[in-house]
Amino acid sequence: MKRGWKSWSWQAGWPRAPKEHIEVARQLEQIWSDRPKSDEHVIPNIFVRSRDGLVVTLGAAPDETGEFYFLEHSRNMTVDELNSLALDARRRVQDRGKAIAQVRSSFRWIGILLPKRIRDEEIGDALEDLHRIINDPNSPNIRRAVRWKIISTWFWLAWRVVTRVSAAIRGRSAS
C-alpha cells in the first residue's frame, strides 16, 4: 500500500541512516499506525527522511492519481525536536480520544430514556458534528464550540424525554 511514510522512507536509504534517526522514525510510525480509525485527521500523514538531519514533511495526501503531494512544509529537525513532536502528537490523540469518549458516555445515559431511532439519529449526528469540530484545524474556539454543542444536545434530548413522558401520560404519541 502506498499510504504511509515507511515504504517511502525506506526507499530514501534508511538502512544507511544513523541509529537515532531510525529509532525516532519507528516511534513516529508506531504513533501513526496506533491512532484510532476515527481520528484519521488528527495526525496528518508523516514522511520522514534521514539526510543531514531528520526531515519531516507533514500533511501529505494522495491526489486522484494516487500520487502524494505536499500540503504543508518540509523541515529539518533535530532528534530532540522530533521527539517532542512525537510526544505532542501522542498527547493530542489521547486528549481528543478521551474527550470524545467522555461525550459519548454522557449521551449514553440520557439515550437510555429515548427510543433507538432518536438515539441513533440525534446523538449520532451530534457526535459526528463534535468529531468534525474537534478535527477542524480552522475552528476558532474548539473548546467553546464543543461545550456549546454538548449543552444544546443535552437540552434537546432532555426536551425529547420530557415531551415523550408527558405525551405518554396523556395517552398520545410524541414525534
Next chain:
Amino acid sequence: MEPPVSAKAALLAVLIRGEGYGLDLIKRANERSNGGVKLHQGNVYPALRDLEAEGLVKSWEAEPTPERGGRPRRYYKLTAAGQRAALQQQHAVAGLFGLVLAFFSKEATR
C-alpha cells in the same frame, strides 16, 4: 430577524434537490439560503419525523460509522407525494413573489 420559514417548508425545499441526513440537511438549508434559514437540532428532527408520518418523506438507515459512536446515519428522501408538495410549495412561493413584484412596480409607476 430570521425569515418566517417553517422547518418543514425548508426541509421540503432542500430535499427536492436530493436525499440527505439530519446534519447534512441543516447545513444545506443554511447554505442555500445564505444563512437566512437556520435549522437546528431542536426543530429539524421532529419536522423530519412529522414529514415521514405524513407520507411526504421516507427514511432508511445507512452503515454505522465510528465518528457517530457506531450509530448509523438515517437518510431522508422525498416520496412522490413529497415531491408534489415541494413543487406546489415552490409554485406558491413564486406566485407570492410575483404578487409582491407587481405591487411594487404599480407603486413605482404611480
